[in-house]
Amino acid sequence: MFSYILYIALALLPILLYYWKNPYFLDDLSYTISAIKVGIRLSKNRKNFQGILGRFFDDVKKHPHKKFIVFEDASYTYIQADKESNKVARALSAHVQLKPGDTAALFLGNEPHFVWMWLGLAKLGCTAALLNNNIRSKSLLHCFSCCDAKVLIVGADLRGAVEEVLPALKQQGIQVFILSEHCDVEGIQSFSDKIQQASDEPVSPQLANLNLKSPALYIYTSGTTGLPKAAVVNQERVLMASCLQSMAGVRSDDVVYIYLPLYHSAGFLMGLCGAIDQGLTVILRRKFSASNFWNDCRKHNVTVIQYIGEIMRYLCNTPKKDNDRDHKVRLAVGNGIRADTWADFLDRFGNIRICECYGATEGNVGFVNYVGKIGAIGREHFLHKKANPYALIRYDTEKEEPVRDSRGFCIEVPVGETGLFVGKISKRAPFSGYAKNKQQTEKKKLKDVFEKGDLYFNSGDLLRIDDEGFVYFQDRIGDTFRSVDEAS
Structure with missing residues (x-):
């Protein structure tokens, strides 16, 4: 017996030392x-593509x-959402004649119809352009035109x-619904x-000509200058x-609170698509409200919240209440929280695990702070770096360009030093660029970084x-910034 215990102890010793x-x-x-699970799922989709619709x-x-x-006073089950999107798909087929691969632009705020429209388009094998519902006039027309959409909903x-830009849309022969x-x-x-008159019978998904590299969405990013890309x-x-x-x-029994705009990657990809991936219940709100935030969480038994930018600071700045810790929220997922706000938030609202993420809509590499280290935007992992090579390179902030050595190659900074984050562009980690904007697409590419002919995505972040x-x-360098809706 003693020898058996000794054997087990010796076997476990390397693990304990590590x-x-x-x-x-x-x-x-x-x-x-x-x-590994994510990799297996992607591998299955390469052989038999189903996508997020699957x-x-x-x-x-x-x-x-x-x-x-769950939206305001109404709620919809998964089967109801399926039927509503079937009706949308049939109405689009009958009145717009969309074909698989075509693009339709959605100009909507946060509401269930946004979800039904997107699901309906996905069932038809179409791409959705998610327009920011705050843009107007020239910006609206530009965003619509650069994705070659056949219809505007x-x-x-x-x-x-829409009436402001209707003459221009008419000239282009665009259908507006x-x-x-x-x-x-x-x-x-x-x-x-037309949707009400359509049948809610199942629609055969048009996925035959789609694969993992097919366009699924156009999501617009903003800069400090110029029009959205x-x-x-x-x-x-x-x-x-x-x-x-x-x-x-996140677990399948969680309830997630989505108030971030569905036209952006945080609300749509991480929020809505993440909920679909886990089969969650989504509490959908039109926009963020600091004064109603925790009341909504209590009312709907929310367990997971999202955040971007200064949202957490807005919550910390609300008047303190006796019931600040009276909620079921256990996890917050997002990006852009400051270290001091992070600590204040936990101190005030209780033991909520914060999972900070880093990435850009168009970027090819990101990070996840799966440990919960306060202040960090992510953690390196050997598998992640092997699959998606990246580096921090020396950057001259005065000349606004990477520093190169005598051979013309970039210089990787030592551990602990600040550098420009770049991700290697490859088949596994592509950079799809910006629609109808070759100049801005090329501007985000760095060539001959560590060897002749290699290509990296320039994140613009130090x-x-x-x-x-x-x-x-x-x-942050260059003209990239991330916006946050006004708090109320």
Whole structure:
């Protein structure tokens, strides 16, 4: 018996020594398992493409009567969402004649119809361009035009914005549909009545000509100068982004609160698609409200929240209440929280695990702080770096260009130093660029970084990686910025 115990102890000794040297071993192991699962899922989709729509169909089959979307005073189950999107797909087929591969632009705020429209388009094998519902005039026309959309679908409350650009849309022969039962404006057709008249019988998904590299979405990124750019998001990127919630520790019994705009990657990819990936219930709100945030969480038993930018600071700045810790929220997933706000948030609102993520809509490499280290935007992992090579390179902030050695190659910074984050562009980690904007697409590419002929994506971000492998955001260069809706 003693020899058996001694044998077990000796066998476990290397693991214990490794754990002593690396206190994050169990977190790293958990992340490794999650990453392998994601890889297996992507591999299956390469052989038999189903995309995120396949995950939705799985949800409908597994729990048809589970609540999917809760919005204001209404709620919709997965089977209801399936039927509503069937009606949308049939109405689009009948009145717009969309073909697989065509693009339709959605100009809507956060509401269930946004979800039905996208699912309907996905069932037809079409690409959705997600227009920012705050843009107007020249910007609206530019965003619509650069994705070659055949049709524009508009929320009822945005009629005035579309009327401003209607003459230009008419000149291009674009069909415009508004989500109302009647419309007396020449050039804008009502669409709600057509959806109501359509059958909700199942639609055979048009996926035969699609694969992981096919465009799934156009999501618009903004700069401090110039017009928005349409980032091409392929089917593989949608699937990978949807897996972030599971890698952050989201479970199928969670309830997620989405108030971030669905036209952007955080709300749509990480939020909505992540919920579909796990079969969650989504509490959908039109926009962020600091004063109503925790009341909503309590009312709907929310367990997972999302955040971007200064959202957490807005919450910390609200008047303190006795019931600040009276909620069921256990996990927050997002990006852009400051270290001081992070600590204040936990101190005030309780033991909520914060999973900070890093990445750009159009970027090819990102990070996840799966450990929960305060202040870090992510953590290095050997599997991640092997699959998606990246580096921090020396950058001259005065000349606004990477520093190169005598051979003309970039210089990787040592551990602990700040450098420009670049990700190697490859078949596994592509950069799809911006629709109809070759100049900006090429501007994001760095050539001959470490060897002749290689190609890297220029993130425009200065990062630092410490000796434990944690990644920290330092500064941003160029014209990229991330916006946050106004707090209320």
